[in-house]
Amino acid sequence: MKILIELSINGDSYELAIEPQVSLAECLRDHLGLTGTKEACGTGECGSCTVLADGKPILSCLTLAADCQDMEITTIEGLASQNVLNPIQEEFLAHGAVQCGFCTPGMVLSTSALLEETSNPTDDQITKALEGNLCRCTGYNKIVAAVHAAADRMSRGSVEDSDK
């Protein structure tokens, strides 16, 4: 028996009829075509399906879509505005923190949540924030470097903003 739900994703509202057991990941990918959210294990072990719920990273494969109705969901598609990459995305590229790219949406979103809370994170804070995101290609060295670089740029940017 399907239920009717309302979701707010990347600032847009959607009304959907879904089976109650449908996960947020499945809903995003199969019902809304937002395939930037990846699913690699389906059991909350790898972090590929990370999205932001009210700014906090959650595992969309373990979250029921129906439980997300009063949250603002941000997926990787909601991060770059009008095809302009944000500093996290740019620094991931500049530092070679992307290889096959399958973990990248989750990594970038986890980083985004971290940098919202902590403008200049230490290595330990980065490790803590990204500990749930598996990457098999990079060995993580360049991901850590990219997060630091993005943090530097964003905190500089916000200083410049406040100077205006």
Add this chain to the structure above:
Amino acid sequence: MSELDYVGKSVLRKDGPDKVTGRALYTVDLHLPGTLVGRILRSPHPHARILNIDTSLAKRVNGVKAVITYQDTLGVKHGFVETPRYPADQDCLASDRVRFVGEEVAAVAAVDEYSAEEALNLIRVDYEPLPAVFDPLEAMHMDAPEIHPTHPKVPEHYRNIAGKTESEWGDIASGFSQSDYVVENRYESHLRTHGYLEPQATVASFEPEGKLNVWTSSQGPFLKRAKLAKTLGLPQSAVRIQKAYVGGAFGGKIDLFAHEYCAALLSMKSGRPVKIIASRPEIFASYRHGQPLLVEVKTGVKKDGTLVAQQYRIINNCGAYRGSGVVVIFLSWGFAMLPYRIPNLRYDGYAVYTNNPIRAPQRGHGAPQIRFAVESQLDAIAEEMGIDPIEIRLRNARQSGEELPNGDNVHNCGLSDSIREAAKHTDFIRKYGKARKKAGPAERYRKGIGIGVSSYFGGSLIYPNSSSVVVKMNDDGTATILTGAMDIGQGAETILCQIVAEEIKMPVEEIQVIAADTETTPVDIGSWISGNAYVSGNAAREAGAAVRRKLLAIASEVMEANIDDLVLEDKTAYVIGSPDVRMSYAELVAASIRTHRGDPIIGDGHWRTMRDTPTHPSLATTKGRWSENYAFDAQVAEVEVDTETGVVRLIRAVTAHDCGFPINPLLVEGQIDGQVSMALGHAFMEEVLMKEGRTLNPNWLEYHMPCIHNVAASEHIDVITESFEIDRPYRTKEVGEGYVSAILAAIANAIYDAAGVRLDSTPFTPEKILRALGKIT
């Protein structure tokens, strides 16, 4: 020689923006209208006779559109290797027998996953369980259960021999008799898996007119096309494999897999697109992992550490079908004999059928297992002879221009420099032996340093053997590359762009890539056997050179100048000394179309390693040429051993390497970091645990891959022995697989240096270390 503008530079990857924005479409992301969900029924038994399969109830489930079993197939077998000695041994769906837990028995396609799952549950298979064998040594006994009673095997005095490789060089008996010291050891490795994040997945869509369209997560489309066409009884031209982004592979996505065959056949039966995504537990429990090897190595040396003779006996537990199990015993000979000059060698490698899942290549394909054994033993020999680990390696390291037993030449060889640089950079000699020689009570935490060396090669002949590339100019003066290469994350498309950019002097951003489509792009060797940068890269270079020659010819005509006086730069041509008067490439293309009977300037290029060798080297004897690209590396590990808990920490990993000319240093670094991380997992964390053919830890909670808490401090030193010159073949050698090996050996040697215990098996668990320290029994 002109200056290099585009190669040797850390150009950002072409597919980067797609990947960081989530726009990149992987096979799992594709959806065609009307797509059915495919599911596979797998054997619960490691070895059983199939008495009957009844699908009648499954077919009646609402929403089920097709059900297939062996009866629906053409009965054409396939195999990773298909040669007269090693004929294909695997049915696309099990016929009268299953030989491993998870073997594919039937498949269904239905409108949704619920009806597909229900149908699977209603397929009734009657099995008669048979005795099974899982250990290769047990399987070799003449009274062991026979896994392939009727299929051709290699005649041996053992049972279940899937394959054997034998090779010799010099005179092994005389080598041992000339030696001052002979030692023999046995090393074991364990089962690990690739851990690619994107699950195995296929979308197949059969058009009633006879065309089969396939998207599949793979390492190269042309091998997939050949195998699908053969097993489905279709002409190759009727099968089109198209590009989707690939979320990691590491050797695990090369060969034909049952889900690919089933998606295709289910689409042919149902007339609708079919998508199959393997679940992570399915991948862990039933798909192909790497290959644990038993390595026996006997070595003879002179007093001064000169290696005189080495003999190997390798046993590979190759699983229920040959898979790449007969390839790894062939390659292991190479990884054994490459780095050091040893005048007398003898090698026997066996691949043994067991009732385990099939094996695949896994990054390094035998090299980590072999180098762990040889390098561990070499350190022990050095200590016995009173020589340090650096000196014994330098004494025996191959030098530029040396000929190998297979007739290949190592050409420029940076091995000695790599060893020296790695030692210098880490202050090796000063640190080595410090922990063990320290007087006073033993400390709980002990540091150690160790070294290993390795050599890898790239681009050997394996179907489809060669790569071709087409470069076409566009009216606006930009260029488009057509290549069959598959970018699996290593950056294949980016480096091909850089190479073409260099040849035609055009910014990388102005070059588009159309890739990995069997219908519209030329053949490509595939992203395995470390062949992309060399084979496809040289094809791209040739195609770019053909375009450059045409650009120069037309510029010479229009500008009334000698070709030798023309300069190409940033999409323009000018006469040397007059850079202010330039013709744009757009103008040259227009001129060519006007005056050269419509030629819009298209160039093609082709490359094949060992161009004069008709076929690949013999898997049985190793004879025949392998490659002209031999890469070398020395890796140093510094570790800390907690002698109370047995936990070892990798503090530092240094890679000094001769990888050939680095087309893109940032991508090279990515390969080094990724391999060191994988070796870290190999050494300490990862093991697929199996009991009687069943996987006990089929998930990432219990199979521990390195996470961000396990970053290896990876540093590297480039020992560059090759250059890139316009219009000249170049050697990139190898960078994608060779660095998972020496570092593993280096870690083992560093553990010995720290704690005085030498482990003869991977992984290096706290339990093994404590036992070796005598702290537990």
